[in-house]
Amino acid sequence: MTIENPVKRLLMTVTQGVYVVGVGDDGLQNAFTASSVMQVSIQPPMLALAVNPGNASYPLLVESGVFAVTVLRQDQCALADFFGNRSARDENKLRTVPWHAAPSGAPILEEGLSYLDCRVVSKHPAGDHVMILAEITGGDFLHSHATHSHTRPLRYDQVGDMDGSDELLPDHLGIPGADTP
Ligand SMILES: Cc1cc2nc3c(=O)[nH]c(=O)nc-3n(C[C@H](O)[C@H](O)[C@H](O)COP(=O)(O)O)c2cc1C
Numbered sequence: 001m002t003i004e005n006p007v008k009r010l011l012m013t014v015t016q017g018v019y020v021v022g023v024g025d026d027g028l029q030n031a032f033t034a035s036s037v038m039q040v041s042i043q044p045p046m047l048a049l050a051v052n053p054g055n056a057s058y059p060l061l062v063e064s065g066v067f068a069v070t071v072l073r074q075d076q077c078a079l080a081d082f083f084g085n086r087s088a089r090d091e092n093k094l095r096t097v098p099w100h101a102a103p104s105g106a107p108i109l110e111e112g113l114s115y116l117d118c119r120v121v122s123k124h125p126a127g128d129h130v131m132i133l134a135e136i137t138g139g140d141f142l143h144s145h146a147t148h149s150h151t152r153p154l155r156y157d158q159v160g161d162m163d164g165s166d167e168l169l170p171d172h173l174g175i176p177g178a179d180t181p
Contacts, residue, residue: 016156022068025105026061031082035156039106045136050129056088065120066104070112072154
């Protein structure tokens with residue numbers, strides 16, 4: 001797949017993973033694909049997640065104050081596509097995929113590589129997303145696979161333009177209308 005947008009090509013050099021974030025605790029649960037996830041603190045272990053507040057998952061995440069990040073394997077592009085291009089507004093995505101609840105109650109995909117259970121600490125506006133800071137309260141590998149290539153984590157640069165950001169990103173950086181001297 002050819003990426004046309006030069007800003008998208010540039011941003012793809014920033015290494016990110018591709019995850020499925022499970023939200024909600026008892027009763028109402030959902031999950032969505034996210035690439036904007038990073039570890040931000042060592043002591044205590046903390047993680048940052050950027051969420052589009054327009055996602056059906058957002059109110060569930062904020063109300064429950066917990067989420068669980070399933071790390072996808074390199075052969076799980078189809079799962080990233082499924083959870084990232086469909087919405088709980090139209091269907092129950094968790095109905096067709098095996099999952100169980102993390103200790104927090106948030107859903108974990110059973111076929112993933114590993115998971116991190118998280119508790120929200122604070123929220124910060126971040127452009128068209130909201131940056132969620134969370135403490136990592138638990139986590140583990142989901143299978144005792146040997147280190148084959150398919151057990152490596154899926155990377156954002158491996159999924160092409162699955163999220164459609166090629167078209168959404170500006171085609172140049174800087175202040176609109178301002179010329180570089
Ligand atoms: C590869 C990929 C990465 C994505 N990364 C994010 C992300 O970091 N944050 C986010 O809010 N949405 C992200 N999305 C979009 C959501 O997964 C998508 O809007 C999803 O349909 C929301 O589901 P929901 O409405 O059921 O919550 C990504 C989608 C894809 C395909």
